[in-house]
Amino acid sequence: MTTYAIFGAGSIGCYVGGKLASGGRNVIFVGREKLASTVGKNGLVLTDYEKSQDILAADKVRFETSPKALAEADVILVCVKSMASAEAAAEIANYAKPEAVIISLQNGVSNADTLKAGVREQAVAGGMVPYNVVNLGDGRFHKGTPGDLIVELLPETASIIVDMAEAGLATQATDNIKGVLWGKLLINLNNALNLLSDQPLKQELLDVNFRRVWGLCIKEGLAVLQAANIKPVKSGPLDPAFFARILSLPNFILMRIAPAFNKIDDNARSSMWEDLQAGRAPEIDYINGAIVALGQEFNIPTPVNDKIIRMVKEAFEQQKSPAFSGKELLDKMH
Numbered sequence: 001m002t003t004y005a006i007f008g009a010g011s012i013g014c015y016v017g018g019k020l021a022s023g024g025r026n027v028i029f030v031g032r033e034k035l036a037s038t039v040g041k042n043g044l045v046l047t048d049y050e051k052s053q054d055i056l057a058a059d060k061v062r063f064e065t066s067p068k069a070l071a072e073a074d075v076i077l078v079c080v081k082s083m084a085s086a087e088a089a090a091e092i093a094n095y096a097k098p099e100a101v102i103i104s105l106q107n108g109v110s111n112a113d114t115l116k117a118g119v120r121e122q123a124v125a126g127g128m129v130p131y132n133v134v135n136l137g138d139g140r141f142h143k144g145t146p147g148d149l150i151v152e153l154l155p156e157t158a159s160i161i162v163d164m165a166e167a168g169l170a171t172q173a174t175d176n177i178k179g180v181l182w183g184k185l186l187i188n189l190n191n192a193l194n195l196l197s198d199q200p201l202k203q204e205l206l207d208v209n210f211r212r213v214w215g216l217c218i219k220e221g222l223a224v225l226q227a228a229n230i231k232p233v234k235s236g237p238l239d240p241a242f243f244a245r246i247l248s249l250p251n252f253i254l255m256r257i258a259p260a261f262n263k264i265d266d267n268a269r270s271s272m273w274e275d276l277q278a279g280r281a282p283e284i285d286y287i288n289g290a291i292v293a294l295g296q297e298f299n300i301p302t303p304v305n306d307k308i309i310r311m312v313k314e315a316f317e318q319q320k321s322p323a324f325s326g327k328e329l330l331d332k333m334h
């Protein structure tokens with residue numbers, strides 16, 4: 001049987017790895033001591049917005065804190081934050097089998113390339129997690145929004161994608177991971193706004209002014225992507241340009257066009273908001289920063305994303321969300 005290692009077992013890693021383990025796969029979680037001890041006491045409880053629940057007793061979860069455990073894995077799902085990718089690649093180079101397959105399940109568009117540059121001969125594929133997972137404490141991880149994992153289709157990943165789906169972790173294949181990751185990045189532009197709002201995702205997104213700011217961020221992203229000749233794949237049923245436009249519609253019309261907004265549950269928050277609470281560095285340079293960097297390359301100004309980056313960095317310096325209202329944030333964009 002395929003052995004999976006979850007490298008960077010946090011919110012995404014524990015949820016994804018927990019689903020694979022619940023589906024009967026060998027899973028080794030590689031993460032930090034604090035979570036190892038929590039999971040060692042409580043096991044893992046995975047819930048989702050549809051009220052499904054998987055429970056893994058502590059003795060059914062193998063949680064390691066040394067990267068040496070990567071040596072046993074056939075598949076390594078990389079779930080560290082983008083800032084930690086280069087270090088993760090070095091650990092993989094040190095310990096993983098040459099034939100292990102590495103799949104990045106990270107946000108941002110550059111992680112698979114960073115991993116490729118740092119590993120030895122292992123195959124590396126990109127992947128995309130469309131949903132939100134929150135760490136509720138005591139080994140409980142909650143999937144708050146819908147969607148299936150998407151993994152880059154390579155000769156090395158074809159059977160893994162099938163195995164993951166058969167284990168009960170809904171996973172689809174793509175031959176255009178670049179477009180998929182840029183499409184997701186446009187959605188992730190709201191992560192920073194969620195942090196700046198200090199509100200649960202649902203509450204924030206029910207405020208049309210936050211959605212208007214999100215729409216401005218996405219429009220800037222689309223202009224930059226067009227200049228770079230990159231076509232973002234829609235993340236959900238709606239084309240990104242159309243999605244950016246409908247964000248400024250009143251709630252009752254938006255809910256009809258995009259019912260997924262109704263499926264966001266009350267617990268969901270962006271992982272960037274979680275980072276602020278936990279005192280961890282944000283991925284802002286890999287998300288909004290990717291738009292700004294591409295804008296600089298193609299000489300396209302990106303003032304809205306620039307401002308959001310500055311505000312997020314300030315919030316991290318002050319270790320506190322400014323808790324802007326939607327109107328306050330929108331006003332600051334002009």
Ligand SMILES: NC(=O)c1ccc[n+]([C@@H]2O[C@H](COP(=O)([O-])OP(=O)(O)OC[C@H]3O[C@@H](n4cnc5c(N)ncnc54)[C@H](OP(=O)(O)O)[C@@H]3O)[C@@H](O)[C@H]2O)c1
Nearest residue numbers: 008009010011012031079080081084106107129132133271
């Ligand atoms: N959470 C979500 O809803 C969500 C949704 C879609 C995509 N994503 C993306 O998925 C990725 C992971 O996000 P996350 O929210 O799961 O992050 P997370 O909760 O911070 O989990 C990552 C874990 O990996 C640990 N780690 C980092 N380097 C390590 C190493 N060398 N060895 C062992 N453990 C290591 C981190 O510990 P330290 O903090 O101590 O470094 C942390 O506990 C990010 O790119 C994120 O943008 C997240």
